[in-house]
Amino acid sequence: MGVGVSIRRFAGAVSVLASMVVGYVACVPVAQAQGKAAVDTEKSVPLPPGLDKRFMDTTADPCVDFAQYACGNFAKLYPIPSDKSSYGNFHILYDHTQKVLHALLEKAEADSPSRTPNEQKIGDYYATCMNTEAIQAKGLKPLQPELNRIAALQSKTDLTALLAHYQLINVNAFFGYGEQQDFKDARKQIAAVDQGGLGLPERDYYLRTGEAAEKTRAQYVEHITKMLTLIGEPAAAAASDAKKIMDLETALAKISMDITSRRDPKNIYHPMPAAELATLAPVIAWPAFFEATGVAGISELNVTNPDFLKGMNALIGSTDLDTIKAYLRWQLINGIASTVLPTALDDENFNFNGRELSGQPEQEARWKRCVASTDGALGEALGEVYAKEYFPAKSKQETVQMVHDIENSMDREIGTLTWMSPETQAKAREKLHMVADKIGYPDHFRDYSKLTVVRGDAIGNSIHAVEFENHRQLAKIGKPVDRGEWGMSPPTINAYYNPSMNDINFPAGILQSPFFDPNASDAVKYGHIGAVVGHELTHGFDDQGRQFDGNGNLADWWTADDGKKFDAMTDCEVKEYNGFTAIDDVKLNGKLTLGENTADNGGLRLAYMALLEDAQRKKTDVNAKDASGFTPLQQFFIADGQNWCGSTRPEQLRLQVQTDPHSPDKFRIIGVIQNMPEFGKAFGCKVGQPMMPANACRVW
Numbered sequence: 001m002g003v004g005v006s007i008r009r010f011a012g013a014v015s016v017l018a019s020m021v022v023g024y025v026a027c028v029p030v031a032q033a034q035g036k037a038a039v040d041t042e043k044s045v046p047l048p049p050g051l052d053k054r055f056m057d058t059t060a061d062p063c064v065d066f067a068q069y070a071c072g073n074f075a076k077l078y079p080i081p082s083d084k085s086s087y088g089n090f091h092i093l094y095d096h097t098q099k100v101l102h103a104l105l106e107k108a109e110a111d112s113p114s115r116t117p118n119e120q121k122i123g124d125y126y127a128t129c130m131n132t133e134a135i136q137a138k139g140l141k142p143l144q145p146e147l148n149r150i151a152a153l154q155s156k157t158d159l160t161a162l163l164a165h166y167q168l169i170n171v172n173a174f175f176g177y178g179e180q181q182d183f184k185d186a187r188k189q190i191a192a193v194d195q196g197g198l199g200l201p202e203r204d205y206y207l208r209t210g211e212a213a214e215k216t217r218a219q220y221v222e223h224i225t226k227m228l229t230l231i232g233e234p235a236a237a238a239a240s241d242a243k244k245i246m247d248l249e250t251a252l253a254k255i256s257m258d259i260t261s262r263r264d265p266k267n268i269y270h271p272m273p274a275a276e277l278a279t280l281a282p283v284i285a286w287p288a289f290f291e292a293t294g295v296a297g298i299s300e301l302n303v304t305n306p307d308f309l310k311g312m313n314a315l316i317g318s319t320d321l322d323t324i325k326a327y328l329r330w331q332l333i334n335g336i337a338s339t340v341l342p343t344a345l346d347d348e349n350f351n352f353n354g355r356e357l358s359g360q361p362e363q364e365a366r367w368k369r370c371v372a373s374t375d376g377a378l379g380e381a382l383g384e385v386y387a388k389e390y391f392p393a394k395s396k397q398e399t400v401q402m403v404h405d406i407e408n409s410m411d412r413e414i415g416t417l418t419w420m421s422p423e424t425q426a427k428a429r430e431k432l433h434m435v436a437d438k439i440g441y442p443d444h445f446r447d448y449s450k451l452t453v454v455r456g457d458a459i460g461n462s463i464h465a466v467e468f469e470n471h472r473q474l475a476k477i478g479k480p481v482d483r484g485e486w487g488m489s490p491p492t493i494n495a496y497y498n499p500s501m502n503d504i505n506f507p508a509g510i511l512q513s514p515f516f517d518p519n520a521s522d523a524v525k526y527g528h529i530g531a532v533v534g535h536e537l538t539h540g541f542d543d544q545g546r547q548f549d550g551n552g553n554l555a556d557w558w559t560a561d562d563g564k565k566f567d568a569m570t571d572c573e574v575k576e577y578n579g580f581t582a583i584d585d586v587k588l589n590g591k592l593t594l595g596e597n598t599a600d601n602g603g604l605r606l607a608y609m610a611l612l613e614d615a616q617r618k619k620t621d622v623n624a625k626d627a628s629g630f631t632p633l634q635q636f637f638i639a640d641g642q643n644w645c646g647s648t649r650p651e652q653l654r655l656q657v658q659t660d661p662h663s664p665d666k667f668r669i670i671g672v673i674q675n676m677p678e679f680g681k682a683f684g685c686k687v688g689q690p691m692m693p694a695n696a697c698r699v700w
């Protein structure tokens with residue numbers, strides 16, 4: 001399964017709904033790579049405070065380059081380690097949290113009779129992942145039945161059963177499949193069939209012109225060749241198959257919708273009776289397909305991209321069975337988690353996805369990858385133990401208070417918007433009041449009792465965890481929505497907004513220093529976690545979120561005139577970010593990043609207004625320097641800037657700009673403060689200086 005945007009492949013499925021779920025950062029957990037273990041000292045990773053003066057370059061002028069001023073020394077203190085493609089404040093916290101999880105897992109892996117069933121599962125999953133000798137000894141034997149199944153295909157009619165099985169083990173050959181809340185009726189959970197079938201990160205990787213793109217494609221064909229060789233194909237046949245596979249995937253890319261268009265929910269919403277899907281793509285026997293995935297009797301579903309299904313049908317029809325078989329072998333070996341494969345395959349996977357695509361010199365240490373894969377497979381079992389031991393009740397209470405403050409400041413701000421009619425303002429407030437706040441971890445943890453984890457069976461454990469999760473997702477179809485469900489595990493260093501749920505979610509992982517430093521000043525707290533909260537809340541009102549109402553339904557609650565004005569205001573941000581150059585000839589895509597940029601801009605303003613309100617209550621002078629040497633307002637902006645201290649390897653930067661709706665770190669700092677004259681005032685800048693332009697954008 002796996003419909004929607006997934007940058008890293010974890011064991012858990014990504015349902016179609018994920019394509020509208022918006023996270024705070026792209027992908028801190030780096031679960032894919034491995035090889036030779038990077039040196040690890042096993043010391044605990046100290047967390048920086050909310051405002052870290054060591055990171056600042058005070059020789060820089062904050063009015064000329066605020067990113068340099070707030071973070072200019074960060075890379076000197078924290079150069080990118082050889083096992084990372086980027087490194088920033090998020091990674092410091094990620095490394096810290098991984099060590100904590102590591103200790104929990106080492107405790108759980110000791111085979112004691114007092115282990116709870118969940119401790120047995122996470123402990124054995126982790127121990128099995130760490131046992132590379134056993135993985136090596138078994139080799140590809142556990143995958144042989146899968147490979148035999150492909151070899152046994154007699155005709156294209158046999159594809160239905162095989163592709164259904166593939167979807168359940170996260171091999172998205174030809175298309176994607178999953179479940180989602182119905183965009184227009186969020187109480188309903190329906191099946192969804194999506195475009196899919198690609199092995200490169202995104203459609204445009206197949207179609208873009210230029211030297212860098214051509215080099216990546218050549219490396220990709222080489223990578224497929226090597227992987228096929230490693231599963232036993234003679235070199236010449238593998239090379240010839242790789243070319244055919246590349247042609248087939250390129251043809252699939254050509255009929256796929258681009259990621260920017262996919263951000264508009266209307267573009268990926270085409271509900272239809274199941275019978276209509278049968279006329280779009282009769283090459284698959286859909287009723288049998290659904291039944292084979294455990295959900296019989298599907299009468300209606302969302303076909304995200306009907307043209308793709310039609311094109312795919314024609315493509316399968318015109319491709320010979322041997323090429324299809326080669327493509328299926330490749331998709332299988334590429335879809336299985338790399339950590340459970342023999343070293344040669346794991347290394348080759350890293351060579352392409354880590355080294356060539358992301359510029360990462362070395363694979364992460366084995367234990368880091370196994371911690372990440374256990375979190376991916378059993379996130380709420382591991383997260384339950386983690387949250388109980390490491391998430392203080394006080395952090396939860398303070399965050400709840402902060403969220404309420406920021407919701408109140410949004411309520412007030414909406415009333416001051418001169419461009420929006422009172423009618424739309426009232427509707428916006430109505431939606432705001434319906435947002436559900438989720439903080440730390442779920443009220444009810446997931447039940448893993450039906451998932452069996454066997455010590456020593458790495459491939460089996462990985463596949464069973466994936467199947468378990470996909471069955472869990474598909475079982476939702478036709479049932480009432482569980483509004484308490486979480487889409488991220490408790491230790492995750494991230495946050496998200498989900499428009500169908502209309503909820504904002506802050507896992508325990510991100511509620512730690514520096515993002516939430518219990519000892520920091522109020523101003524620093526508002527600049528850090530306050531900006532994160534404001535960001536997620538604003539997602540409910542960005543170009544995507546604004547199309548959903550308080551109940552999570554795709555429904556237009558805007559007057560036509562206000563809708564037009566919103567588009568014009570956001571156009572200012574599109575132009576602003578289009579003007580930023582990430583690297584060489586690669587500019588930011590202002591339309592792809594619009595939702596995130598709107599959330600960054602609106603979020604910081606909300607946090608700023610909440611800080612002022614808080615200061616008024618406490619009678620703090622926000623313009624008076626304190627012992628830190630900075631005024632509270634300056635502390636606020638520096639803390640926000642330091643959310644994004646970090647550096648990124650050139651290859652990873654290119655990958656990010658081409659696939660990720662989040663702007664690179666530097667532009668998350670300066671793109672926002674350039675739009676806040678309040679920043680310029682706090683630092684004594686003059687209008688016309690780079691960080692205080694005359695033509696600032698504002699939406700919320």
Ligand SMILES: [Zn+2]
Nearest residue numbers: 022023024599
């Ligand atoms: Zn976001």
